[in-house]
Amino acid sequence: MILATIETIPEREIVAILGIVTGNVVQSKHIGRDIMASLKGIVGGELKGYTEMFNEARAQAMARLEAEASALGADAVIGVRFTTSAIMDGSCELLAFGTAVKLR
Structure with a gap:
């Protein structure tokens, strides 16, 4: 499966548009990550726990x-x-979406 942010696939022809497809995740905070994020907020820097979660x-x-x-x-x-x-x-959704196509 080719997944692309561009609207065409080089050297391939789109022969059919199959429709919009999605994938989503609803994520909630983790108390341990919140504590570490609060401490990191004092001194600055990347919130690695949240980066990993995302x-x-x-x-x-x-x-x-x-x-x-x-x-x-x-x-x-x-x-x-x-x-x-x-x-x-305390929670957020991450949604990925795009257009499913058939190629020649």
Whole structure:
């Protein structure tokens, strides 16, 4: 499966648009990470616990997007984008979306 942020795949022809596909994850805070983030906020620097959590959420969202595209019989997903939103206090959603296509 080709996953791309661009709108075309070089040297390949799009023969069918199968539709929009998505993958999302809703992630909540972890008390241990919050404590470490609060301490790090005092001295500054990267919040590695949150970086790791976000990387895991992104990988899971991409896997879900790819699974949805595969179920449609897609060869690729083009125009892949990410967005985040707050769901409630202490949690957020990471959404990956794009267009599933068949290629020649």
